[in-house]
Amino acid sequence: MLRLFFILAFFGISISSASWAANWNSADNEVKQNMQSSKFASKTINIFVPDLVLEQFKKADPSQKKKYCDAQKSTWPKISEASKSPPLRIKGFNSRMDNGNQVEGNQASSAFYLKMSEAFPDAMVNEEHRDFILNQLYKWAKVGALTKTLNCFATRSCGKNWEQPDGQDPYPGHDINHSLLRGHFLAFGYFAAMPSYMPNDQRHLIIQKWLTSFLTDAPSKSRRSRYMDPYKWGLLLKGEINGKPDKNLANKILKSSFEHLYEDGSIKDHTNRGNRSLWYHSSGLNEIMINMEVARKYGIKIPKEMHARVQKSAEIFVRGLNDHAFMDKWASQGYRGKFVKGSQDYKRNLASVSGGVSWWYIFQYRYPNHPMANALRSLTLQNPRTQDNLLGFGIGCIYRSLLPGIEGQANNLNATVLKSGKPPFVKNSSNLISPFQVSNANARIIDDKDDYLSFRIKLVKANENQNGPNLDTLKVMIDFKGKSKKESGEAEALRLEIASDDFLNPSQAEAVLSCKKSTIKKKGNILTAYRLYSGKEEENNECILSTMTEAGRKEAESLLATMAKILANENVKKSDPYGVLEKHSKFLMKAGGN
Numbered sequence: 001m002l003r004l005f006f007i008l009a010f011f012g013i014s015i016s017s018a019s020w021a022a023n024w025n026s027a028d029n030e031v032k033q034n035m036q037s038s039k040f041a042s043k044t045i046n047i048f049v050p051d052l053v054l055e056q057f058k059k060a061d062p063s064q065k066k067k068y069c070d071a072q073k074s075t076w077p078k079i080s081e082a083s084k085s086p087p088l089r090i091k092g093f094n095s096r097m098d099n100g101n102q103v104e105g106n107q108a109s110s111a112f113y114l115k116m117s118e119a120f121p122d123a124m125v126n127e128e129h130r131d132f133i134l135n136q137l138y139k140w141a142k143v144g145a146l147t148k149t150l151n152c153f154a155t156r157s158c159g160k161n162w163e164q165p166d167g168q169d170p171y172p173g174h175d176i177n178h179s180l181l182r183g184h185f186l187a188f189g190y191f192a193a194m195p196s197y198m199p200n201d202q203r204h205l206i207i208q209k210w211l212t213s214f215l216t217d218a219p220s221k222s223r224r225s226r227y228m229d230p231y232k233w234g235l236l237l238k239g240e241i242n243g244k245p246d247k248n249l250a251n252k253i254l255k256s257s258f259e260h261l262y263e264d265g266s267i268k269d270h271t272n273r274g275n276r277s278l279w280y281h282s283s284g285l286n287e288i289m290i291n292m293e294v295a296r297k298y299g300i301k302i303p304k305e306m307h308a309r310v311q312k313s314a315e316i317f318v319r320g321l322n323d324h325a326f327m328d329k330w331a332s333q334g335y336r337g338k339f340v341k342g343s344q345d346y347k348r349n350l351a352s353v354s355g356g357v358s359w360w361y362i363f364q365y366r367y368p369n370h371p372m373a374n375a376l377r378s379l380t381l382q383n384p385r386t387q388d389n390l391l392g393f394g395i396g397c398i399y400r401s402l403l404p405g406i407e408g409q410a411n412n413l414n415a416t417v418l419k420s421g422k423p424p425f426v427k428n429s430s431n432l433i434s435p436f437q438v439s440n441a442n443a444r445i446i447d448d449k450d451d452y453l454s455f456r457i458k459l460v461k462a463n464e465n466q467n468g469p470n471l472d473t474l475k476v477m478i479d480f481k482g483k484s485k486k487e488s489g490e491a492e493a494l495r496l497e498i499a500s501d502d503f504l505n506p507s508q509a510e511a512v513l514s515c516k517k518s519t520i521k522k523k524g525n526i527l528t529a530y531r532l533y534s535g536k537e538e539e540n541n542e543c544i545l546s547t548m549t550e551a552g553r554k555e556a557e558s559l560l561a562t563m564a565k566i567l568a569n570e571n572v573k574k575s576d577p578y579g580v581l582e583k584h585s586k587f588l589m590k591a592g593g594n
Contacts, residue, residue, distance in 0.1 A: 042199035086145035093174035096167025120189030141210035183214025185392020265312025274337025283356035503552035515543035564588035
């Protein structure tokens with residue numbers, strides 16, 4: 001989120017702590033009477049996803065929706081545990097916010113809203129979980145959880161942030177910040193998924209009164225022009241609840257997003273955050289792309305230039321993830337962060353990232369033919385989680401459900417491999433990819449190390465391709481987990497290196513450098529060779545295949561489809577003292593592809 005955890009350090013919140021908490025000292029009957037004169041939502045309200053997308057989601061394959069929107073089994077007991085004693089307040093954060101385990105009310109409220117961000121998407125596809133979710137929210141709403149957090153901005157008692165150099169001084173501004181934001185996030189998810197479930201149930205009245213109490217703006221004069229924080233989302237939601245959609249505010253939010261996004265794709269005050277630049281860049285792009293979806297929701301035209309900048313911004317993320325040193329250009333500024341050359345504090349395994357992930361799937365949906373969409377697809381294929389704790393509601397599962405599915409997808413090489421483990425007899429956009437005929441092959445060993453082997457193979461093709469690349473030489477690269485595995489012929493990964501000259505689409509010369517390191521060979525910033533995975537890890541190929549010419553891709557896919565026969569050639573087998581090439585050939589044949 002753009003400056004998510006520092007927003008309130010610079011402006012005041014309009015509601016007072018006393019009046020906020022006082023609303024929750026009445027009995028249920030009094031609350032119901034108050035709600036009768038207030039706006040009440042009996043239908044879902046999703047301000048983040050355009051109506052057309054929601055309509056497509058409703059019609060999408062139920063099995064796909066469940067696959068991507070189902071919560072993890074551990075979600076439900078964790079929500080129950082957090083709801084045993086909902087905290088009335090958060091109190092005790094220091095300036096550095098590194099003492100969360102000692103802060104009153106922090107752990108329970110954090111666990112609750114994080115797990116609810118998984119539960120709300122689940123509620124869209126599993127009606128049997130909705131009553132559980134409703135009841136847990138009711139437990140929190142009935143006691144007015146978090147509403148007794150001191151609003152030090154209203155009372156002007158926050159004091160200074162970072163008075164001590166080590167940041168260990170108490171700063172109550174963080175307490176109210178966390179309380180309000182968690183209330184916002186719960187509201188976003190609840191109104192998007194729950195109001196239409198048993199709309200006459202009285203629990204909705206209590207829950208809506210509680211959640212809408214968090215939806216307040218910060219009217220500080222110095223921040224009135226700022227429309228890049230979640231509080232503005234809260235105002236949009238409040239307007240929808242009250243039957244007063246605010247298109248003008250949505251337009252200002254989009255304008256602010258555009259202004260934060262520079263021409264080179266970097267994001268103001270985010271891509272320059274030292275060794276946290278990659279994280280802040282991704283979270284900033286997440287908010288920007290969500291704001292673009294909000295604009296579509298309100299029928300607002302998005303500037304053409306903004307699309308180009310977003311695409312460049314996605315490239316920064318992909319390239320920065322693959323090579324942390326790529327971020328140094330911006331990270332070296334060290335804005336509110338420590339610069340460490342060539343290093344970023346960001347998880348390599350995207351399956352473990354739970355915040356700021358919605359844009360991964362929105363981008364693939366909006367720009368399906370862009371090379372970065374292919375790169376993101378390759379990076380996120382193994383990520384089953386679409387929770388987004390920087391939004392409070394995992395809208396990524398909606399967009400992911402609408403992407404071309406792995407099952408039954410005939411025109412994607414990786415889809416076939418992931419589904420069945422078979423090498424590719426697959427279709428591209430024009431025709432069926434079939435193996436080319438090899439009349440003969442010769443091979444010689446190049447490298448022989450304890451954990452690595454390589455061979456040079458020369459091919460004599462029977463059906464030369466006169467219209468595209470004429471591949472006749474390749475390098476086979478094989479990785480092992482130690483000498484014993486090599487001697488038993490058990491490969492960890494097998495790749496095929498081919499010179500890139502006749503394959504690369506010139507317009508993709510820069511984009512290809514963002515593909516996974518193990519799939520490319522380069523000299524400086526110039527690509528010299530592609531390295532295609534054969535067998536188990538062919539899902540890694542999609543990014544590089546997307547950067548080839550049409551003829552080049554056909555040739556590369558034909559090579560992959562022919563490898564079982566090539567490696568079974570007697571001359572090739574003779575060159576391999578460990579039998580690994582023959583074993584790989586048998587694996588491919590057993591998979592049914594050759």
